[in-house]
Amino acid sequence: MRQIDKKEIVSAVAQLVQEANYFLGDDMLKALHDGKREEESVIGQDIFAQLLENAGIAAGERVPVCQDTGVAVIFLEIGNEVYINGNIYNAVNEGVSKGYQDGYLRKSMVKSPIDRINTGDNTPAVIHTRIVPGDKLKIIAAPKGGGSENMSRLQMLKPADGIEGVKEVVINAVREAGANPCPPIIVGVGIGGNFEKAALMAKEALLRPVDDSSENPVIARLEQELLKDINKLGIGPQGLGGKKTALAVKIKEYPCHIASLPVAVNINCHAARHKEIVL
C-alpha cells in the first residue's frame, strides 16, 4: 500500500481551487477565440472580446475569472492500493477552506438551504468519490457557479421517447435558460443509468476538454447535432442574440433499466473551470 498523508491532500485542494478560479484552460481560451471569429453578431463579437480580456486580467492578477467562485465540487479517484493517513473528506474540506481564504475567493455556501447562514469558508465541498485500480490519488476541482447550475434539469423519459425525446429535453433546457447561465455555454448531458447517475454523468461530462468528441460514434454524432440545433436558437453570447449560444455539447451515457430513459442536463457558463492533480 502506498501512503498519502492528509496534509498533501489539503495543500493540493487549496491550490487547485485557486488555480481553477484564476486560469481558464487553453482549450477554453481557444474556444473563445474561435467563437469571436465565427460569431456574426457585432455585440456578440464584442462580448467574446470582453471575455478574453477578462480571462487575461484574471490570470495576470490572480483574481477569479468570475466573482461566483462556486460550490467547490471535488472529484476523487482513489487507487485501491492507496492508504490515506487521515480522513480524506476532512482533508478536502480543509483544503477548500484554506484555498478560498488564501485565494480571496468568494464564500458562497450557506449552512442550511432554509435558514441560509453563510458558512464563511465555502465548505462543505460537494465530493464525489470513485475507487479505481492503482496506487494514485487523482483530485479534480470543478468550482461551479449558481447562475448556470440553476438552469440544470433532469427528466425521466419513457424508452419510447428515444433519441428525439433526449434532444427535446436538451434543447428546451437551453432555450429556457436563455441568457441566465452566461452563454456561450458548455452543455453537459447524462443519458441512462438512473435518476442520480444521470445527473452525475451530466456534471462529469463537463470535465472533458471543450474540443473533444465522445468515443462512441453514435454519441459523438448526437453531440454534433445537438450543438448545431442549439446554435440555431439565436440566443448568442450573453443572450443578446447570435450564432454562438453553446461552444460544445458533452454527453456521457450508461446502461439503464428496461423501463427507463433518464436524461440530465447540466449547463456550464463560458468559464468552464476545472483543474486536476495526481498524487
Next chain:
Amino acid sequence: MEISTPLSTKDIAGLKAGDRVYISGTIFTARDAAHKRLVELIKKGEELPIPLKGQVIYYVGPAPARPGKVIGSAGPTTSYRMDPYTPVLLENGLKGMIGKGGRSTEVKEAISKYKGIYFAAVGGAAALIANSIKKAEIVAYPELGPEAIHRLEVKDLPVFVINDIYGNDLYEDGIKSYCK
C-alpha cells in the same frame, strides 16, 4: 454613451434597448437576501439603510479584495431571482438595475410604469468589470457576507440597455434576429 448616477426620468428617456452605456458615479450592490430585507422594511414603513430615489442597484456578490485592491472580481449575478422584489423598489424610487438575464413580465411592466431601466453587464467578465470600480465600502448587512450592501464608486462601468421605458427587450429582439 456615458451616463452618471443618480438617474433622472429624463436621463432614462434617452436610453434605448441595445445602447452600450458606460456608467459613472455611485451605485449600490444588493442580491437575494438584501432585497428580501429591503422589501420587508418598505412594507413595515421603516427607513432603508440606503437611498432609493434615482439610484442604481447592481446585482453582485463581489469576491474579496486582494490586499491593495479596491474590490475582488465583481460580475453580475442572474437577475430573475430579484424579480419578486423589484416592482416594489421601482415604486419607491429606484431607477436602474444592473444584472444579467431576462426579467419577469411584472418587472418589465414596472420598468415602463415607474420609468426605470434595466442594464446587463457581461456575466463572467468579473475581473474586467472590477477594474471600473474605484471605491467600495459595505454600508449595510455585513453579516450577509458576499450579499452585504456595498456602496460603489464606478467609472465607465460597461453595460448594455436591455429593458427601456418603451417596452423594448434586447434579449427578445436580439434572439429573434438570429433564431433560425
